[in-house]
Amino acid sequence: MSSVDVLRAALTRAAVAIGAPEDVQPSLERPRDPAHGDWATNLAMTLAKPLGRKPREVADALIAALDAKGAGLAEASVAGPGFINFRLATADLAGGLARVLAAGTSWGHGTGGQGRSANVEFVSANPTGPLHVGHGRQAALGDAIASLLTSQGWKVTREFYYNDAGVQIQNLALSVQARLRELAGEPLAIPEGGYHGEYIKDIAATYRAERADDPRGDDLEAVRAVAVRALRHEQDLDLRAFGVQFDHYFLESSLYTDGKVDATVAALTRSGHTFEDDGALFLRTTAFGDDKDRVMRKRDGTFTYFVPDVAYHVTKFERGFTRAINVQGADHHGTTARVRAGLQALALGVPKGYPEYVLHQMVTVMRGGEEMKISKRAGSYVTVRDLIDEVGRDAVRYFLLMRKGDSQLVFDVDLARSQSEENPVYYIQMAHARLSGIFRVGEVDVASIDGSGVEWSALGEPEERELVKALLDYPDFVAAAADALEPHRVANWLLETARLVHTWYHKHHVLGEPEPVMRARLALARAAQLTLASGLGLLGISAPERM
């Protein structure tokens, strides 16, 4: 039982003793200003009305009824309109670090997922070009969300969905064909909606080398196959450079070859929610909250992307995923209502909010005060690889994760490049490296730091108390971030905690201090090192021991 739980229980007993209902749930929060103490409660203010007394009066009564010593309190006082501020005895506060050390690398893990399975689908780029910055944001977000859920006891599958069956693939094949014909001496004629990047030329060259018998690319199907293969490989390299690993790649084309598209159309038709109009087959998605009925089968007899999308999500449900989380750019938000509507129309027992969507806004890349728009390779956009080559994987990850997904994000390349205090990712990694340095210089075996025999009351400096609190709050932050599917909360926590580490490190020494102080500070340093490494790990960022 942590010291907060002890305090909350004591507070509950005191509240009941002065007449509050048995089921009272006192809320405890960290005061913004550390001078106000370690914990604060607004309980007196919420009880004032039901008890018919003034808030401050209730607060005084609560304090009088409270078993302060039993709750590990050094002090309890009334402040402001009726807050009660608590200060824990240092030994009770810092003693919490024993739990950090005992948990080790699993500090911050929770059990909310209860081993249920979750599917996190992200990136899901069409194999029509290298991954761009937006995909990068998705990769960073999706991977971190998957890690967060894993940390909370979910069994997570990272999944990539290739839209390899649509019009855009056709355009890709035609673009490569146009380059082939250019190589054959004909004038260049890239089709409307085609692709212009340098990589198309590379693919044409590859095709030419493999198919000397077809220099003009007349075998469009073969051209398509070569192009898709090349770009899937290309994207794999991008993802590997970024350190993202998928558990499963799902091909849209398989939905057709496996008959799942036809089966879905048949099932939807059977459901009675479809109708024909002007030669096209519609699904009445408006009956399930969409703002407009959607076409399933076009007049030309082909399906819209919406049908395989529904078929695909049926497979997620059938594969047993309790949750399906889709990370997508906000420009796709129109699809959420119709996919859900399609699933509801099938009446398979899929929950209403299935799948869940995490949408992110656009990324603007800035360099030298100007927007960066062009990549040599892709022509019209900045690729993930450009950024990784320029600022490194860790910085790219951090910068793409430090903002809430639904804020637009400005990626400052110059800042991400700089290896100094001004760069948050270096700042955080430096904190970890410094702590590691203490053990290295002191020749301390970190495995021997398990919290036993430590005099926790030795950690009474204000900088120590603040750092201890941050470390003890970490699991709550992770759980909240996982719950909200918002990795940026972890990024912010890391920056704040790194600051506390630097401040503490600068002001207090560890090695060479008297034995009890040194032992206690080594325990604190180890707890901080473990926790920083854990947070960085959740975001897919390395925790270097030296830099």
Next chain:
RNA sequence: GCGCGAGUAGCUCAGCUGGAUAGAGCGUCGGCCUCCGGAGCCGAAGGUCGUGGGUUCGAAUCCCGCCUCGCGCACCA
């Protein structure tokens, strides 16, 4: 026009799901190197939280209206 998102310091953004005097990074200005990493630390200036109402002990946070910006509004994905 409709839907979604965003409007918080000069710039980029947090604000823990309603709490105390609204924070951080960058930028600007000023300090600190006998000492486990100065790749660091300390301090200062800088705000009508877009705007007008409402809810209540208490609102950047919740509700309604309005204004700006972004993204969608396909028989494209």
